[in-house]
Amino acid sequence: MLWLLFKTFFLTGLVSFGGGYAIIPVIETEVVWQGWMTTQKFTDIVAIAGMSPGPIATNTAVFTGYQMAGWAGAAISALAMVLPSLILVLIVASFFNRLNHNRVMKSIFYGLRPVVIALILFASVKFALSTGMAAEVNLHVASLTGIFIVSLYSLVKRGTHPAYVIAMAGLVGMAFYS
Amino acid sequence: MKLLFQIFLTFFKLSPITFGGGYAMIPVIQREVVEEKRWLEEEEVTDLFALAGSIPGAIAINAATFIGYRIAGITGAIAATIGVMIPTFFIVVALSIFYVFFSGHPKVEAAFEGIRPAVVALIVFAAFKMRKSAVVDKTTFAVAAAAFMLLLFFRFHPVFVIALGAVSGILLIGIKDRLGIETAVDDHEQQIEYFMGADI
Numbered sequence: 511m512l513w514l515l516f517k518t519f520f521l522t523g524l525v526s527f528g529g530g531y532a533i534i535p536v537i538e539t540e541v542v543w544q545g546w547m548t549t550q551k552f553t554d555i556v557a558i559a560g561m562s563p564g565p566i567a568t569n570t571a572v573f574t575g576y577q578m579a580g581w582a583g584a585a586i587s588a589l590a591m592v593l594p595s596l597i598l599v600l601i602v603a604s605f606f607n608r609l610n611h612n613r614v615m616k617s618i619f620y621g622l623r624p625v626v627i628a629l630i631l632f633a634s635v636k637f638a639l640s641t642g643m644a645a646e647v648n649l650h651v652a653s654l655t656g657i658f659i660v661s662l663y664s665l666v667k668r669g670t671h672p673a674y675v676i677a678m679a680g681l682v683g684m685a686f687y688s
Numbered sequence: 689m690k691l692l693f694q695i696f697l698t699f700f701k702l703s704p705i706t707f708g709g710g711y712a713m714i715p716v717i718q719r720e721v722v723e724e725k726r727w728l729e730e731e732e733v734t735d736l737f738a739l740a741g742s743i744p745g746a747i748a749i750n751a752a753t754f755i756g757y758r759i760a761g762i763t764g765a766i767a768a769t770i771g772v773m774i775p776t777f778f779i780v781v782a783l784s785i786f787y788v789f790f791s792g793h794p795k796v797e798a799a800f801e802g803i804r805p806a807v808v809a810l811i812v813f814a815a816f817k818m819r820k821s822a823v824v825d826k827t828t829f830a831v832a833a834a835a836f837m838l839l840l841f842f843r844f845h846p847v848f849v850i851a852l853g854a855v856s857g858i859l860l861i862g863i864k865d866r867l868g869i870e871t872a873v874d875d876h877e878q879q880i881e882y883f884m885g886a887d888i
Contacts, residue, residue: 621857683802
């Protein structure tokens with residue numbers, strides 16, 4: 511299990527371009543494919559990772575690791591996520607700044623950035639499906655969609671802090687769904 | 689050894705405030721590393737952050753590794769990385785324990801029922817924030833659309849799609865250069881905006 515966690519998150523760490531939410535579908539694909547947990551449970555983990563300080567992708571890995579194999583799992587997952595970056599930073603740091611002005615490097619990012627946005631949108635579609643937001647039309651689904659719209663509105667238009675949005679949605683859920 | 693411990697402690701203290709994404713750290717790091725400790729110049733820190741964004745992984749952790757390396761070489765890099773990771777690691781593990789303990793409780797389940805659509809909104813917002821820097825022209829729009837289709841309808845593995853994106857970037861710029869089409873491949877400020885809060 512520990513080796514499997516290490517392998518999964520080392521690979522994830524290696525392709526973590528753009529950080530944050532772009533990496534969520536990478537972890538989700540692995541986690542669901544390995545049969546570790548359902549997409550719905552994974553959404554809960556992403557929510558908690560998003561509320562914690564620190565990078566969301568690393569937090570998600572630590573959380574998944576803990577759920578699968580306790581303390582050792584959490585530690586291995588954190589290590590595996592950060593190791594590729596650490597190695598690459600050390601390599602780049604030894605020829606500082608040359609990479610940044612390299613045209614090939616820039617071309618790579620020209621192609622990577624739109625892929626990152628596609629990954630993020632893909633994650634949102636997957637999670638929306640797993641919450642049942644698009645399943646059928648009833649009052650419950652309408653209220654979930656309502657939470658989605660109000661959350662998105664406050665993030666985009668009001669500049670509300672993400673942690674605050676999650677906390678408010680949790681309170682609304684507690685008030686109406688129990 | 690004393691220096692290594694100081695590096696460790698500096699990033700250990702900074703870590704819990706990386707709430708609003710990696711770039712929220714810049715002013716705090718600058719104050720600590722440039723003004724208080726006088727380890728590096730201000731421009732150096734800004735450059736390191738830009739560089740940290742072009743390496744896979746969380747920008748906050750990468751920046752810490754870079755700065756640690758600039759101050760004290762490889763051991764400095766490791767001290768800074770461990771320092772920046774430990775506080776958030778324990779916070780997340782504490783939350784995991786909390787989650788194991790309380791999941792299944794009706795009130796907690798109800799809270800998550802409400803939180804799930806908010807997470808979807810958070811993710812859509814992340815995509816919204818980087819639209820300008822990622823989709824700069826028709827070509828990048830096509831790449832984004834193609835990648836989205838491959839993921840959603842053809843169920844390609846995300847890692848494979850990321851690799852395809854990198855290759856297509858090189859190919860597309862190569863073709864455009866041959867045809868003599870100017871492409872805005874670099875825009876420093878755009879990159880900064882793109883990574884701002886990218887890893888909330």
